[in-house]
Amino acid sequence: MGHRGRIEQIWGERAPFSPEAPWPERVDEYLVVPDAEVERWVQSACVLCSNGCALDIAVADGRIVGVRGRGSDRVNHGRLGPKGLFGWQANNSGDRLTQPLVRRDGQLQAASWDDAMTAIVERSRHVLTTTGPLGLGFYTTGQLFLEDYYTQALVVRGGIGTPHLDGNTRLCTATAAFALKESFGADGQPGSIEDFDLCDTLFMVGHNAGETHTVLWARILDRLHGPDRPKLIVVDPRQTVAAREADIHLPIRNGTNLALLNAIEHELIEHGWIDEQWIGEHTVGFDKLKEVLAEHPVERAAEVCGVPADDIRAAAQLIGQSKRLVSTCLQGVYQSNQATASAVQVNNIHLLRGMIGKPGCAPFQLNGQPTAQNTRETGANGDLPAALNWQNPSHVARLAEHWNLDPLQIPAWGPPTHVMQIFRYAEEGAIEFLWITGTNPAVSLPELHRIRSILEQERLFVVVSDAFLTETAQLADVVLPAAIWGEKTGTFTNHDRTVHLSEQAVDPPGDARPDMDMFIDFARRLDLRDTDGEPLVKWSTPEECFEHFRALTKGRPVDYTNITYDGLRGGSGIQWKAPRLYTDGNFHTESEETQDYGHDLETGAAFQKLHHAELHAEGKAILKAAHFRPGAEMPDDDYPLRLSTGRTVYHFHTRTKTARAPELQAAAPEPWVELSQHDAEELGIGEGDLVCVASPRGEVRVPARISNVAEGVVFMPFHYGYWDEDAGHEPNGHARAANELTITAWDPVSKQPLFKSGKVRVEKLAEARGAAPAPLTTASAPAEGA
């Protein structure tokens, strides 16, 4: 198949297989030079979705010239998706940042590393002296390696001693982490990717797998097209590629997941499709759950969700009569109303049926990127490293001992601050120094005019380390050029706990440096020291850093002791700990061991040790219940439609990399908005018409695609910002970023922003000059007859 073909044929050719046989190997490759010119192949894996497909990087003449899937790897069996095949070209892009920039006389100007770091250190020292550690904030990414994050966690939490460190993983996988902690007592995916091969029923909730996890979807598709096809139930307001393959598609209104899931559990209990003995032996909370579910019959859900009651019953029956059930959740759950409460209900379904820790049986609280799991595990976002519990003094002491610090130095008086709160502190002037690493809040956070105005404040000193001059970097006081994937060595962990080693293949461009090195340099210049007066950071290489982290995880729920660089090198991906977790039905819910004492799902109130002990979980999983309630902002006369933002298969995050890969950029060059046929007719809007989408926060102008999105729901891809337009970091006259519209609101437990909520209205501005620039291959395909 030609390279262009893999833009059209996103999942490649079918290789149907049955549960008895392994998924057939197929090695995907994209090279921009003839094979013979490749000088060496360097072991790595893809960082552009949480499947984390193993690949080798082709190098010629000191440059990356292509990639090839690793046939022997357990995750992808050689396959790569379009982003994996083409996305690496961003590394070679001519507009990489190659030297530090410092703002002088209002302009960002080239500077030496020494000048840039001196500016950063002087300002940090000043804030530390005048305000203290709480005046500094750090917003990191989901795109670094484990070693970068762990170094950052040590320097920020241990060295500086501020709780204000979060990752952009808060926007995509925070709810996954919290759902796992609430139900099972600790982070860590319970299942193995082989469970997709072995299941007889697959329940996908808010997971547009065909676009977000293309190689995982290819695997599922090969099972769906093979003998002994599993049943497929898809919950999604859009007609995604998965929905088209489904036995039952439930196109619910966005914001109503909990109503639907409660009704499904209600049915499971009513029909006795539950394993009462297993529930008795391995769970607590069943009576309370039953009490809450009693108020959520199918008819009520049908009305709230806008789908037929019989379809919900049929879905519950398939789930209830399955023998091996795999479920998946993604942003349709995590970024939607009652996010954690809903994700937890998917865990509950597995607990009610005793379907966890067994072959073919697992809930997958999926992630966006393979490198996202590591922000969680290393303590660079809402947790302490190694699944340690910030509320447990003996856990804090263990961390302090490992870091050779006084336990009081570690900010454990409250949960690590989430990004929306960090920006709020910056807004009110409480945070005066903000270091943003490899992420682009000026496009990715909700309500962009607010975010831009916070970053633009004179009194806020903003440092941005990135590979490119993003919208956010353009607002910085100091910009540091970062080495990225392929230009440094490190590890990362995919959504079934498979750890890959990614070796340095080429030198970084110009003076760009790995983020780990930047933080070590920062700590050295700030003279951060441990209790013995020795330098705080004890390592200088990624492998030394990994070993330090690995030692900390020993015996913890997130346990890396079976992984070493030597074990990974020359081999391929290895899962940490075991193929499956919880095979003995024992969970991490002993009060002394647990990572989190849990939360009230409706208010986010944090439980303390006492409340946790009262549950008497002691190794049993926790069934948690919550009543459905409508979202904070419901459609009304002025704004009658529901907004949902999301992804397209060809782009990653804010297109910083993917727009610099010509094939990917050409496949989805401009933003669009999707309307249902019904709503389009009501509004007199046709395919390709230029429309204004307005919310109480702002408005954008984009062409309309009439797609199979649910009636009353409006969908926009969130990838498109302004760096490749004239104004650079903000709208030039007409805005186009979906986050101009989104509401500043977040889930009370996971603090994940609710991008898939909020109200909008749509008005036609001008006649079409052709079809909307939306891909035809995916959920954004035109509706039939439109």
Next chain:
Amino acid sequence: MEKPKLARALRQLDDALVDLADEYRKVGERHATEHDVFHLTHQLAAQCKLQAESLQPHAERYGTELDDPDDEGFWDSLLARLRRLNATAVGRSSTPGLLLLGDLRRLHLAIEETSMLWIVIGQAAKAVRDPELLATVERSQEEMTKQLMWVTTRIKEVAPQVLAA
């Protein structure tokens, strides 16, 4: 079955719930730039209102009537708008943190007071052997416990930034 003193206690609880709902809304509006506080206080105000409504049938049985909670009138809604606008206007100054801490502490006291009134009614319900009232009490007490935990959680988050920075 008329019980004038129990009826009076029910009216007292009803008043407390209506006041608490009002307090929640005011705190939310005063701190409209703290988006989680804004959304949750309105959610919890609605919860208090539902609790007050759940008292109605019991009050009738014990021989009293509860005030109909007024819908938000013109002046109330105008004042609410002003509080929100003021919150936006001072949102960039460093005082809102301290104000928030104070408001949350006062809210904590109001929740405690209402919670205690539920305990009082619960004790009476046991003594008069009224399982229906007791069921109402138990459900509401559980909600009040969560409300107290929420406000405590939020105060613990706010305090360090306001006082130590």
